[in-house]
Each structure stands twice: as C-alpha cells, then as structure tokens.
Amino acid sequence: MQVYKAPLNDMKFLFKDFLYDGGFDIIFQNSDFEFSDLDLILDQAARFCEEELLPINQTGDGEGCSYERGQVITPTGFKEAYEKYVSNGWQSATLDKKYGGSGLPYVLGVFLDEMMSSSNMSFGNFPGLTTNAFAAIEKSASEELKDLYLPKLATGEWSGTMNLTEPQCGTDLGLTRTMALPQDDDSYRITGTKIFITGGEHDLSENIIHLVLAKTPGAPKGIKGISLFLVPKIIPNPDGSLDKNNGVECGSIEDKMGIKASPTCVMRYNDAKGWLVGELHKGMSAMFVMMNGARLMVGVQGLGMTEIAYQSALFYAKDRLQGRHPGGAKHPDKPADPILVHPDVRKNLLKIKSLSEGVRGLIALTAAQVDVARLEKDKLKKQKAEDWVALMTPIIKAYGTDIGSESANLAVQIYGGHGYIKEHGVEQLIRDARIAQLYEGTNGIQALDLVGRKLTQHNGRLLRSFFDLVENYIEENSLNEQLEDFVPLLTESIERLDQVTAFIAAKGLSDPSEGAGPAADYLKMFALTAIAYVWTRYADISYKKQNDDPKGFYKAKIESGKFYMSKLLPETGYLMASIISGAKSYTDYDDVNFETGFQL
Numbered sequence: 001m002q003v004y005k006a007p008l009n010d011m012k013f014l015f016k017d018f019l020y021d022g023g024f025d026i027i028f029q030n031s032d033f034e035f036s037d038l039d040l041i042l043d044q045a046a047r048f049c050e051e052e053l054l055p056i057n058q059t060g061d062g063e064g065c066s067y068e069r070g071q072v073i074t075p076t077g078f079k080e081a082y083e084k085y086v087s088n089g090w091q092s093a094t095l096d097k098k099y100g101g102s103g104l105p106y107v108l109g110v111f112l113d114e115m116m117s118s119s120n121m122s123f124g125n126f127p128g129l130t131t132n133a134f135a136a137i138e139k140s141a142s143e144e145l146k147d148l149y150l151p152k153l154a155t156g157e158w159s160g161t162m163n164l165t166e167p168q169c170g171t172d173l174g175l176t177r178t179m180a181l182p183q184d185d186d187s188y189r190i191t192g193t194k195i196f197i198t199g200g201e202h203d204l205s206e207n208i209i210h211l212v213l214a215k216t217p218g219a220p221k222g223i224k225g226i227s228l229f230l231v232p233k234i235i236p237n238p239d240g241s242l243d244k245n246n247g248v249e250c251g252s253i254e255d256k257m258g259i260k261a262s263p264t265c266v267m268r269y270n271d272a273k274g275w276l277v278g279e280l281h282k283g284m285s286a287m288f289v290m291m292n293g294a295r296l297m298v299g300v301q302g303l304g305m306t307e308i309a310y311q312s313a314l315f316y317a318k319d320r321l322q323g324r325h326p327g328g329a330k331h332p333d334k335p336a337d338p339i340l341v342h343p344d345v346r347k348n349l350l351k352i353k354s355l356s357e358g359v360r361g362l363i364a365l366t367a368a369q370v371d372v373a374r375l376e377k378d379k380l381k382k383q384k385a386e387d388w389v390a391l392m393t394p395i396i397k398a399y400g401t402d403i404g405s406e407s408a409n410l411a412v413q414i415y416g417g418h419g420y421i422k423e424h425g426v427e428q429l430i431r432d433a434r435i436a437q438l439y440e441g442t443n444g445i446q447a448l449d450l451v452g453r454k455l456t457q458h459n460g461r462l463l464r465s466f467f468d469l470v471e472n473y474i475e476e477n478s479l480n481e482q483l484e485d486f487v488p489l490l491t492e493s494i495e496r497l498d499q500v501t502a503f504i505a506a507k508g509l510s511d512p513s514e515g516a517g518p519a520a521d522y523l524k525m526f527a528l529t530a531i532a533y534v535w536t537r538y539a540d541i542s543y544k545k546q547n548d549d550p551k552g553f554y555k556a557k558i559e560s561g562k563f564y565m566s567k568l569l570p571e572t573g574y575l576m577a578s579i580i581s582g583a584k585s586y587t588d589y590d591d592v593n594f595e596t597g598f599q600l
Contacts, residue, residue, distance in 0.1 A: 002425040003315040004054055004308045006046030006115045009553060010357060012038065014364045017541050027105050027371045045112045048088065052081045053120035058425045060122055060261030067253045072201040072263045078123060082204040086156030091127050095134055099150035107367035110300055117304025121432045122261035125198050126159055128297045133160025133211055136290035137230065140278035145230060149209055152240060159205040162290050163194040163212040163267060171445055174222035178214040180229055180274065188276065190214055190231055190269040200265030201250035207242060208233040210267070211290060212274060213283050220281060228283035229274035247272035258431030292393055294440045299396035302404030303359050305433040309411035310352040312426055316415050317345050345414055352407045354564040358531035359400050361538065366392045387465040391454050394446035399527035401436035402443060408433045447519035455505060463501065470494050470533050482543040486536040489565045493529045496576045500525060503580055517583025525575040532569050535561040
C-alpha cells in the first residue's frame, strides 16, 4: 500500500538546525514568518496532504482525466481537494503580499511542494505551475498585466501553464512555428499548436492563463526571434470579471504512462488574443524565470517520490514475514522474520533513506539561497546566492529525479511480486516518477547545461560558489576528530571533482564531444559530492546535539550519514575513472555498428 507521513522531524531539523546555522538570518528578518509559526504551518500542510491528497492518489491514477469536446474533467475528488487547497491559502503562501500572497519564504514552500509530490504528484502539478507562472509574470510583464492577473493567480481562482513544445520542436525551441500578429490595441493574435502542455485544460479553476512562446512576423531566426505572450482561456474585463472565451482550445489529452490525473494537453491557438510579456524577441529570458522555477519544482517531485517509496517499502519490510535472518531467527515467536532483517533489504532501504535526506538538505540549501537572492541588498552576497542557485538547478532537477525513479524501482524490488501488481500502488510510483526525468528539459539536457554553460559562465565564478564553500568548511574541520568518518571522504571526493572539472574544461576546448560525452556522469559526480557536504554538515550538527537526543534523531542522522559516505559516495571514484578514460569509445563508434545484429 502507499504509505506516507510527512517527514516533519527532518524538515524541522533543516529549518531549526541546518539552515539556521548557515547564515540565513536575512530570510527570517525580512518576513513575517516566525519560528513559532513553523510547527503549525508544517503540521497543517502535512495534515492536508495526508488526509486530502494521498487518499485520491491511487484512485486518481485508476480513473485518470477524461476528455470530451475540448473539456477536461479531473478525477473524482480533485476538484474538492483543489477548492480546499486554495481556500486554506496554500496557493498564495509564498507569493508577494502586493498581489494577495502571504509572503512566506520560498524555502518553506519547497517543503509544501515535497509533501504534495509524495502524496499526489499529479495534483501538485496544478498549483506548482501556477506559482511559476506567477513568478514569470511578476518578473517581466507590464504593471497593467500584473495588476490584472497576479491577484487571481495568487488566490488560485485562475491557474497557469507554460507552452513551449510543438510537434516539430522540443529542446530546440528555435524551430517554433507558432505566430503572433501585432494588433492596433497593443495585443497580438496567436496562432499555432503546442503539445505536452501540463494542465492546459481542466475543471479546477475558473480561468487558465497560458504563457506561450511564439514568433512575430520578420523576427530573427532561431531562439533570438522568440517572444513570450500571456494568453488567457477566457478574456477578463479590466475589473477581473470574466468576459468571453478566447480562441484557445484543447484538441486532446495524451494517454500516458503515469501522472494520469494530471492532463497533458494538445493546445490549439486559433487567432487567440494575447499580450506581450517582457521585451519583443526576449521571450526565452522571460520564460526562463518560469522554466528554472519549474526545474527546481521537478527536482522536488523526485524527492517526493523518493520519500513515499521509502516509507511504503519500509512499511512492507516491517510487515512481510519471509525466511530467517542469516545468523538465526530474530523473531523466534513468529513463523518467519520480517524481511527487514535481510541485509539486502536493509541496504536498499538505507540507500533510499540516505539519498532522500541528503537531497532534501541540498534542496533546502538552494531554496534558501533563492530567498537570499530575492532579499539581499548587498550586491556581492546577492550575486553569490544567484550563482549557487544557477549552478544547483540542473543538478537538483536531474539527480533529484534520477533518485526518485531509482527509489521507486527499489521499493517495488522490496515488495517483490506484490509490488508489481496495482493493488499495493507501488508500481504507480515508478510510472509517476519517470516523467520527472523527462519534462522541463530531459536530464541529459540538464547535464549539458551544467557542463556547457555553468562550468564556464563568468570565468568559472559559479563553480567557485560551491568549491569555496566546501573547501573552507573542510579546512575549518580538518582537525575535528568527531568527523573522522566524514571529512576525509568529503575531501577525497571534492579533490576528484576538482580534477575532473579541470579535465573536462581542458578537453572540451579542443573537442566539444569530450565535454558533452561525460556530462551526465559529471553531473552525478557533482551531486554525490554536494550531498556528501550536506551529510558532513548533518553529522557536525548531530554530534554537538547527541547528548540531548531522547528520541535518537541525531544518532540516526550520524549512522545514516556514515552509510552514505562509505557506501554511496565511493561511486565518485568509478565516475572519475570513466570520465578520464575519454569519450572516443562511443563518440567515434561507427554508426553502422549499431545495427550489425539486425537491420532496421
């Protein structure tokens, strides 16, 4: 069965110990948020996700969305859950007070996103995309558009989408064919077809606001000619009341592998009325605000999948009786021992647990930097925060979703045959988690972004935001005997990463394939090292608090960290060897050799 209780102890540890110890005072000084509010907010969010969203996760998967004559109906219970979600103020929680939001820290919103992703990933797509659409409009649109649309998005009365992909273009958005014709009233007429549009049509909100990439007549070729337009499903009056339907229709919804309760739509724009967001031909920079927010959100979805996979597998491992411990019966009063006693099951559970908690810390650290970048007045501190977020976004998106998919598979493995059938709901986790490695830019694209852009950007300045932090921490703790199981291994890993970074930078200059080829391995190596830093920080905090640990929370942190450092971090050695061996074994491989055993 799908089992989920929000990991509140871990989330509160991150806020009260991990982040509060890391120089993020500015977040709390510039917000009405008080630590005394933390428990209440997280507890209420957990209750909503556990009691309202989790019960409709499996049923929503089984029922799916239905489509009829351009209308999409979400599964039973979704509309009621959405009404409770927005009426309780969750949609507006982290949004700007100027437009009706509560102004809570972004990092707190990330924890809410994780809870939603664990309990019902399909549902979480609706409010998640609305939040990111809000950010893009707030950053780039005119004051008139912001005043009209943002208050309605903040309340959840209206929802948002992003429209990039077309039948002939996915990653290569320069091939966009959707056209926007300027009108005398400063609006545009949008014509074209967009595909794979999450939440493009549904029955949850009274209006849907589409952010659409399109080209204008005579625009430069490629992505330099793309502009961003706001296209509402229903055109509003100046007072926010709804007027008439726009030329926007949903042509169909996809029959897909997972997230079946989240409609993936083919959207047709038939001379639809839209308004320019940002500058003409600067659509990619305006849309990147939404895309980068969405990429972090998808990384959080991967974490959410990891957590529910872990809890569901742990529940089963404690309950399922099979065989005996290799050293003899652990529960002689029972006909067999729980499978939790078996070493392979324990190893797999610890792998999921240590990755989940480690990635949660990395995401929290990055989300806090989003808040710092927004609030900080000191230009250097602001720049450092922005650099960290830019560097970590592709890493979190890719590695966070990789472990989500892997953890779901491990959960099914622990369930055995019972995991393969639909009754227990664990196979759904595999199907839902898989999309996160694909949308908002496949993980291969994230790796290319890391190697092709982030490594060289500003002469390596983004990299220094990470390396300086970790190397300074290592130097400060080099004589800390309590961290003898952590600091030496972290040191070895950061040295490997430094060496491989230099190798890729040098080789990539003379042969771009040598940079692009190992990009995915490099991203994984970077992620493993970053998580090692997080676990070392966890251990440092936990050792200091272990004498006041009645529930054993800090002791468990130390032991989980030792597992990560000794069993998972060593993969950086293999990755380094693979990367330094070069890419020619596959880049120079003759195309005809791919099908020597058959003919396509």
